[in-house]
Amino acid sequence: MTTPVRASDTPFAVDVEQGKDYWWCSCGQSKAQPFCDGSHKAAGVFAPVKFSAEVTSTVYFCGCKATGHQPLCDGSHKKAV
């Protein structure tokens, strides 16, 4: 498996807390979207992407896993698949 699973057709809005680290799932296999739950280890190709919150805010994490700006949504989910 070298292509990530499209976990969602839209981004996940998450309220992040300043100073905390978050691990975004890049493989799409996690059951705890948009974050990694260790499921990527079965395929061994993907690794989670760290997001460090610099401010407390709402962040839109990519759910389609096709973003060019990991781990955030860049609008790529709107392209035809």
Ligand code: FES
């Ligand atoms: Fe997807 Fe860890 S479960 S990157």
Ligand code: FES
């Ligand atoms: Fe992936 Fe928007 S949800 S680019």
